[in-house]
Amino acid sequence: WRHRQGNGDLEALPDTHSLSPRRFYLHPEMSNDLVGTHPPGAHSLVAVSVGYFIEDFVDMLCSQKLHQSWELLFHHSVVIICFGIAVLLHQYVGFALVALLVEINSIFLHLRQILLMANLVHTACYRLNSLVNLGTYVVFRMATLAWMSRWLFLNRHNVPPAAYAVGTAGMAIMTPMNIILFYRLLRSDFLK
Numbered sequence: 001w002r003h004r005q006g007n008g009d010l011e012a013l014p015d016t017h018s019l020s021p022r023r024f025y026l027h028p029e030m031s032n033d034l035v036g037t038h039p040p041g042a043h044s045l046v047a048v049s050v051g052y053f054i055e056d057f058v059d060m061l062c063s064q065k066l067h068q069s070w071e072l073l074f075h076h077s078v079v080i081i082c083f084g085i086a087v088l089l090h091q092y093v094g095f096a097l098v099a100l101l102v103e104i105n106s107i108f109l110h111l112r113q114i115l116l117m118a119n120l121v122h123t124a125c126y127r128l129n130s131l132v133n134l135g136t137y138v139v140f141r142m143a144t145l146a147w148m149s150r151w152l153f154l155n156r157h158n159v160p161p162a163a164y165a166v167g168t169a170g171m172a173i174m175t176p177m178n179i180i181l182f183y184r185l186l187r188s189d190f191l192k
Contacts, residue, residue: 034094034151035159043087046096049103050083075177082170085163092163098148102178105140108133112189130189137182145175 027039057076060069079099086096112133115126149171156164 030094030097034098035091038090038093038097042093042097043090045100046083046093047087049096049100050080050087053079053083071177075174078170078173082166085166092167095148095151095167098144098151101144102141105133105136108136112185130185134182134185134189137185141178142182145171145178149175 027037027042030037030039030042053076057073057080060073060076066073082099083096086092108129111129112126115121115123115129120126152159152164152167152171159167
């Protein structure tokens with residue numbers, strides 16, 4: 001399962017998630033309105049991402065034991081709900097695109113898994129990927145989640161209570177999960 005899954009994920013990630021920064025570059029007005037403004041392809045990008053997370057969720061559910069994958073299944077559930085709301089309401093698409101910045105780091109997380117499966121832990125390639133992985137983790141995961149939490153707090157009066165509750169719950173779930181994963185990566189790749 002891991003060999004099949006790892007390669008498919010690595011191939012899909014650059015096609016969808018790396019388009020998120022490009023959207024902001026090409027449409028700077030989206031930076032001012034993460035709720036109602038989005039360029040034509042942005043909604044499709046978030047919709048495709050929902051499809052990716054649903055496919056990955058179902059694949060893990062069918063291919064792994066629950067105790068092996070419960071954290072990722074929980075993560076995917078939160079993402080599917082939050083992104084699904086953006087897709088269905090055509091609102092918060094810009095905010096979902098910001099969230100997709102987090103997934104840029106997934107390229108290096110998946111490459112790490114592939115290198116582990118190939119037993120290439122003691123190679124320069126693995127070491128380089130570990131460094132890049134941690135760097136992108138801090139920039140694209142931790143900083144993005146912190147920015148998103150700050151944005152939600154600062155815009156709490158402009159966001160309807162239901163959307164604010166979903167966003168706040170999503171951030172309250174994702175932030176600790178990502179801090180724990182960061183600690184595990186740091187311990188595994190640098191502190192052993």
